[in-house]
Amino acid sequence: MKLRYCALAIATVLAGCNSDSENPAQGNNGQDFKAPIASSVAISGDALVGSTLTGKYSFTDPNYSPRPEGESQYQWRQADADEDTSNDKVLGDSQTLALADSEFGQNVYFCVTPAAEGNVNIIGEEKCSASVNVQSGAGEKPQADNVSIDNMEPTVGDTLTGDYTYSDPDGDTEAVSQFVWKSNGKDIDGANQQGFTLTATQEGISIQFCVTPISENPDALPNYPVTGDQACSEATAAVKPKTGSAPVATDVTTSGDHTVGSVITGQYSYEDADNDKEGQSQRSWKRDGVELPGETASTYTLAASDKGASVEFCVTPVAATGLPTQGNETCADPITDVTEPVGDVPTITLGVVTSDGDVQLAQVGDTLTGSYQYQPSSSGAADDSKAVWKAGDQVIASATCTTGQACDLTIGEQQLGQSLTYCVTPKATDSQTGAEQCSPAMDTFGIRISGKLEFGQNLEAETFGYTNPQFSWKVDTTSTDGPAGDTAKTEKATASVYSIGHDVLAHITPEFESTQGNNNGMIDDADWDQALRQGVVNDSTVNAAHYVGKDVQLCVTTDEAAEQCLLASAQPGVSGGVLYNKDDFSLRAIEPVREVTFKGAVYHRPLSIAEMETGSDSDFGPLMPKAHYSQSAMGIDWASLKLEHTDGTKPGLEVCLNLYKQQPEDSSTWFLPASRSDSAYTPNAFDGQGNQLPVDDVNTYLIKLANIYNTKDQVVGQGLVGNLQDTASPVFGWVTNSAGNTPFWSATKPNANLEQANSVKFYDSGSSGNNAVGNGRFVTCIRAAG
Missing domain, CATH: 2.60.40.2700 (Immunoglobulin-like)
Structure with missing residues (x-):
């Protein structure tokens, strides 16, 4: 068992x-x-x-x-x-x-x-x-035969198209079959359309196109097989690299003292006009034009045989992808003045490490200072010692060390849990290097928060060095005013892991959802509506809108230190969050549920004005159109866009087609949903612009959050996302606009008037209506689940 x-x-x-x-x-x-x-x-x-x-x-x-x-x-x-x-x-x-x-x-x-x-x-x-x-089967599965790819010897940059023949022993018509592209037998994430554009990621890999055929169930028979077995094409030949420019090594230089026994370091910059990443570039050291066997590292220790000779550092740049992969060799200026060290190794004395905080509790943000005293040898030569800070046995490149002066290290997140030492290698300008000397190792102390700053997601606290940590997670939920109302945080949890807003969904149990809610398998706004009717919650009960726009504070007390408090939004290990200030993109707070999955489709939350500003550096992608309109809710200005402009641009559509894309040539995973399927409407009026939206297994065109009929009260529920509490969903935190006059755009247009577009309300009665494409509406995007 x-x-x-x-x-x-x-x-x-x-x-x-x-x-x-x-x-x-x-x-x-x-x-x-x-x-x-x-x-x-x-x-x-x-x-x-x-x-x-x-x-x-x-x-x-x-x-x-x-x-x-x-x-x-x-x-x-x-x-x-x-x-x-x-x-x-x-x-x-x-x-x-x-x-x-x-x-x-x-x-x-x-x-x-x-x-x-x-x-x-x-x-x-x-x-x-x-x-x-259990029955023997009321029909046969559909089949996908003759699965093929139109180009079996592809090159990076090619767009492949898959083809197949659909059949069904029962004569059922095809519904929406599922596609997937595979590389070396593994599914390619997001590649679920009939076309697929190859990138450098697929270079050298064989590609397959696979189909899972799906049929209609025209007679609505129970237990009727509508999904067939996945069938795949033959694998292509390994994807060939794209021919472009050769890589180049620039700024090839050397640094270090030119005495026997000194270490010389070679540096260079890698460039490639095609943006191919660097592969295993070839480094070499030469004496009088002849390569030195085995010397392929970036450093070289000068030998006695280098006196009177010419020593060069050379690089042959190699790209990881593309053609040609190898560029021309480039060498630094030769070293021709190698001399024998004449002095003895000097003496150094390490000083005591100091800190601008508590040196016994070296914490993130503290600056540690190492120092040493230099006693020259009899030659009196100048100091050429090297000082470094190490984490374990690795040199910390961010430390600020100057020969003969103080060496500072500001402890960063990456040093948490590591042992730090200050080390000096003694050397005079006329001597060889001496034995490295290091200070006693020091443990780092600190607190790290990781996770997502999103309603319903987890944040996790981890301490380093401290003993007996006591955690207190705090959020201000006294209002729905977002950042402006974030002034009085109270404790929400005391464990090391905090689920943001767990107290909200705790009001509605799965038993309530299945017996008194809408019983659609998930807790949503219709269930919250039923909880209101049943008195389980009331109009003042804290809901998702009380969390959106707020920050999470973690306070920790330990045996070694008094209470220390951190904001989740300021922690590099915390992802997500909504950007709420278009004048300061560093500010973020708890975002609504980012993705809502229902009936095989995933819906993306609306974006804020700040998240669509050029240069906001949000994780939604740099290619977003700029929003010219907004609606305020939860203290945040949310983006409201036109579907089309008179100049031909389609910002409402572009939001979805560019969501998470980094380059214009990247394929899109997200699309604008359709809302109507009857003969008076064109369900997807933007098919020609690449809006290849998925379809559900109930209706070929109707893609909208379902409107739930509440059989107990004989009324239509609010669907998944509702406007039960002011202007936001109480369960998901989505902005919805209480007046009902700012619904969400869809890709549907009435055939009689293409200057109008059908917009969808994911709340109230779930109605939709025709609106001038020049009006401002919220945008949600859709992709297939899985």
Whole structure:
């Protein structure tokens, strides 16, 4: 079995692991740990012989500090005719079940016993799905044959097109088949269209085009196979490099003292007009024009035989990709004045390392200063010693060291957890180098935060050097005013890992979602609406809008130091966040849920004005159009764009086609969604501009966040993203505009008036309407899930 029990007999374990008699409250805000819960247990897949079923469920750990899921136990069973399930035949103990002939005509169901990580009350109650009856199959799978690629000897920069023949033994028409391109047998991330442009990443690699055929289910038959087996083309020949310019080595120079025993260092700059990255460029040292065997490093120690000779450092640049790969050799000016050192090695005395902070607690941001005293030898030659700071045995290049003077190191994040030493190699201008001398090693002390500054995502704290750290994560959730209301942070969690906004979704359990919510498999705004109706939450309950635009503060106390507080937005290990000030792109705060996945499609949140400004250096890509309009919500100006300008530009479309692209030639993964599919509309009026949007498995053209019908109250729910609380989604934090007059653009246009476009409301009744393309609307983008 998969479940990892305590090291006792199973009967004892089930009693002992779930007992509250030894249930310590530490780490759970003073409360006893509760057992985990499995809910929404269901089966997905075709219940047909030869098919594979998958058990699905939602895992919840209902504690103040939710524990991760441990090794939950699964069972597939065959139901018999009586109500006693204890003697039902066990068919398997994994999360999937391949249906064999022996299951034909039988009822099978899936059960899960949830388990959390830990050693106290970790095992929950077993929950089972409804059973499904296994049939022999009501039809045949569709097929993809003759899968091919139009160019079997491609070159970097070529655009390949895949082709195939679709067929279905039942005569069903093709729906939206799935495409993927593979390199050396592995899926290429984001390459899911019928065309694919090769980049230098694919150089030297064989390419395949694969199709998973998908058919319609015209008669809406249950358990009807609509997905066929993936079929792939033959692999192309290895992708050939693109011919361009040869790489060049420039600024080839040497540095170092010209005495026997001194180390000379060669430097150069690599350039390539085609932007091909550097490969393994060839370095050599020559004496009187003859290469010295084995001397291929960037440094060379001058020998006695170099006196009176000419010593050169030479580089032959080599590119990692493209043709030609090798450039011409370039050499530095020759060294012709090598002399024998005449003096003895001088003496140095290391000084005590000092700090502008506490030298005993060397922390990030502190500047350490190393120093030494130089006592020349009898020759009285000048100091030529080398001082460095090291982390372990690696020299720290960022240290500021000057011969004969103080050597400073400002401790950075990259030095956390490393041991630091200050080292000096004694040398006079007329002597050889002496033995390196180093200060006693010093441990670094510090705090690191990593993770994502996004609602629903995790931040993790890690300490270095300190003992007994006590954590306090703080956020100001007193208002929905964003950065302007970020003045009174209060504690939200005390563990080393903090899930931003975990208290919001804690109001709505998976059981509530499935029994009283819209039961679509995810907690969304329609469920929040139901929670309002049921009194589980109210208009003043903290929701996602209270978090967006705020910063997260971590305060840590340790045995060695008083309380230290850091802002997550200022930490290099924290990614994400919304840029909210177009005049200062260094400012960021908690962003809304960035991607919402539903029914096989992924929707991207709207962007702020600052994130679309040229030069903002946001991670959404440098090719974004500039937004000329905005709507304010949660203290942030959100970008509102025209769909089309009179000059022919289409900023509403360009947002999606350029999302995350770094170069204009990069292929697009994100697209503008369509919203209507009837005969009066052109669902995708921008197909010619490259808007190759995905389609769902329900309707060939309709791509919008579903509108959920609430059967309990006989009303239409707000869909996934709603405007229940002022101007933002309470569950996802998306800006929605409470007046309902700024919906989201779609790619749909009415056939009668192409100067209008259909915009979608992902809230209220889910309605859509025609709007002049010159109006300002929010933009969300879509891609296929997976």
